Amino acid sequence: MxxxxxxxxxxxxxxxxxxxxxxxxxxxxxxxxxxxSRFQLAGQTIVLTRAPDGHFHWPGRVGQVDVDFLVDTGATSTALPQALAERLGLTSLGAVQSRTAGGIAEGFAARADITLDGGVSATQLVVTVLPHLDAPLLGMDVLGRLHFSQKPGELRVTPKE
The missing domain is CATH 1.20.5 (Single alpha-helices involved in coiled-coils or other helix-helix interfaces)
Structure with a gap:
């Protein structure tokens, strides 16, 4: 044919x-x-550019799973969606209540290895696991170990000296 x-x-x-x-x-x-292009490494400075959703995102991993962390300077601790925690096989350290923008959320604490692009990591970090969380949140338990400054549309992160 x-x-x-x-x-x-x-x-x-x-x-x-x-x-x-x-x-x-x-x-x-x-x-x-x-x-x-939202993540750039310039020497020891990590530059995050604001995403179209209005937030800063930092690529990384929880265990061996690639994730896109939402940078949340208002969060005391790093939080993971329950579906991700189950996928990773994280075990509960006990029940927790977390105050969120939507009110009080019930979840549990667990330990996880967090690695962020640019060389930032936290081993066996106690994280909060929440059932209705849409994306992993990077909280001040990790961010507080770093120096960060913000300009319009840009977040610059460097190690504390």
Whole structure:
């Protein structure tokens, strides 16, 4: 069967599918580049650029799982979603109540190894695990070990000396 034998509608559908695929791949590449540019390492200074959602995000890992931490200077401790804690097999150290923007949340404490891009880490950090948390929150238990300053749209983080 040659291309002359293909129905015209099939040819048109194929062209539109290829155009759609190219647009999709282009958008994926743009999104990947945009996300990568929010984290920069300049010597010992880590520069986080405000994301479109208005927050600063810091890529890292909990155990061996890649996560995108939301930097929360108002949080006393680092908090993880319960689904992530279950995936990591974290065990409860006991029940906790956490005061959130939405009120009091019931959860539990656990220990986790946190590693952030740029060389910041906390081994066996006591974290709060909350069932209805959307994303991991990086709290002052980690941020307090660092010096950070903020300019419009930018958060600069360096080790404390």
């Amino acid at each position: 040659s291309s002359k034998d293909l129905p015209p509608n099939f040819k048109l559908l194929t062209i539109w599918l290829l155009i759609g695929l190219l647009i999709f791949l282009g958008f994926q590449a743009w999104e990947r580049e945009r996300n990568a």
